Structures are given as C-alpha cells and as structure tokens.
Amino acid sequence: MAAAQLDGLDRTARSVLRDAAVVGGTLWRGAVAAVSRRDPEEVGRGLELLESRELLRRVRRSGVPGDVEYVFRYAVSRDVALAQLPGRVLVERHLRAADWAALLDVPRPGLLAFHYDRAIALAEADGTPVEAMERRAWEALVGASARAAAAGDDALAVSCLDHALDRCPPGEPERVWLVTHHGRIRDSLGTRAHRRRPAVTG
Known part of the structure; x- marks a missing residue:
C-alpha cells in the first residue's frame, strides 16, 4: 500500500x-x-x-x-x-540535515548527533574514510554547546558536550580540552543548582 x-x-x-x-x-x-x-x-x-x-x-x-x-x-x-535513495546520496543528505540542525537557535544535540551518526555509518559501510566526518560531528556539537551556554542554558550545554565526547576519539589531541571544558560546565551547573536549593530549617 x-x-x-x-x-x-x-x-x-x-x-x-x-x-x-x-x-x-x-x-x-x-x-x-x-x-x-x-x-x-x-x-x-x-x-x-x-x-x-x-x-x-x-x-x-x-x-x-x-x-x-x-x-x-x-x-x-x-x-x-x-x-529509494542510494547509500551515497543518503550520506550527503544526512550531512545537509546535520548542517541545518547545527544552526538552530536552540540546539537539538540528539538530532544533530543522529544525522552525523547515520552519515558516518553509511559511509563506513561503503568503505569511505570517516575521520574528517567524525571530527566535523564533535566540533558541531561543541559549537552547539557554546551557543547553549551563551543563552544561559547550562543543562543543554552539558548535553551537547555529552554527545561531543561520545564522538571524540580517545586519541584526538583536543579531547583533553573537551573533557576539562565538559567538567567545568558540569561543575558550574551543580553549583548553581546548590545555590537555588532552599535552606533546610527546623
């Protein structure tokens, strides 16, 4: 049907x-x-x-x-x-969708990661090198995190970095910075939540 x-x-x-x-x-x-x-x-x-x-x-x-x-x-x-779409066409289409998601005013890290993951999986299945694509994925997620942090949404910024860390390989030189940056924002989020917590009395 x-x-x-x-x-x-x-x-x-x-x-x-x-x-x-x-x-x-x-x-x-x-x-x-x-x-x-x-x-x-x-x-x-x-x-x-x-x-x-x-x-x-x-x-x-x-x-x-x-x-x-x-x-x-x-x-x-x-x-x-x-x-009805060949694998190579799908790779390009998913990358275009990822580019669109990367420019959203309010980041959607799950959507951004999904399209990069699909593009990478399809490229790998076709025997295409994916290292540059993997770097493009985690860099886009770091950029999304920066926009979320600038808008004051630390929780969303952390979520973006969670996805970025999942896609940044252990041997990547910038992973150390990414781990440190991720921890700093998580600590900031925890500190703000603690400050908002009402005092216990009685």
Whole structure:
C-alpha cells in the first residue's frame, strides 16, 4: 500500500517525501528544504500535498520556533521512501540535515548527533574514510554547546558536550580540552543548582 501511494505522487512530491524521510519520523519544512536544496516555499507546498495524501500529519505546535513541523503517519511510508535513495546520496543528505540542525537557535544535540551518526555509518559501510566526518560531528556539537551556554542554558550545554565526547576519539589531541571544558560546565551547573536549593530549617 505504501509503495502504491508513493507511485501515485508526481516527481516533485516524491522527491520532497524522500528528503522528508531523511530528516526523520518528525520533520520540519526548513530541514527538508536544506536537505533538498529547494526553495522553502516549494517544499512547503510539497509537504502540504503529502499531508493531503495522508502520508504526513502537521503538528499544531512546532518544536522548532518559526518552522512548520510534520510527522510521518506511518513508519512504513518513511521506510519505503528511504529505500529509494542510494547509500551515497543518503550520506550527503544526512550531512545537509546535520548542517541545518547545527544552526538552530536552540540546539537539538540528539538530532544533530543522529544525522552525523547515520552519515558516518553509511559511509563506513561503503568503505569511505570517516575521520574528517567524525571530527566535523564533535566540533558541531561543541559549537552547539557554546551557543547553549551563551543563552544561559547550562543543562543543554552539558548535553551537547555529552554527545561531543561520545564522538571524540580517545586519541584526538583536543579531547583533553573537551573533557576539562565538559567538567567545568558540569561543575558550574551543580553549583548553581546548590545555590537555588532552599535552606533546610527546623
């Protein structure tokens, strides 16, 4: 049934659906536009068409401020769409999705890490060297942490660094700095939480 629904779409709608599938079960118009390198308005029309075909459902309150969020109605529809993209194409698409996630005003470290992890796994399976990609991943997460810290969200900054440490190899020269920086922010977070804790009386 899912394959038949996709076959009934025109070329542009099928392309938008495939790129939406790369973004994930939950997706945003801006992310799909970044992945496809299409005009956001054109992507928006494609997503609306996919919603009318009951392949997607629009979410009333988007998790990304200022963007439009959708979810796939059926996981199988996403699986079929993804299966139509070759591995090397998927690597590039996931890297574009990661670039989009890296620029969000409010970082989403899990989403950023997911796209880098998928790109790296697919590249490895194809025999492509991934060292530069791995470095790009943890550096993006460190950058996201800095933006979160600048916004005063230490908990989010720590979460970004958690993901960065998971992807920074033991032999990486900058890992020592990363571990130290991670500990410093964690300590700062703990100190602030202690200061906010009400005094025990009686």
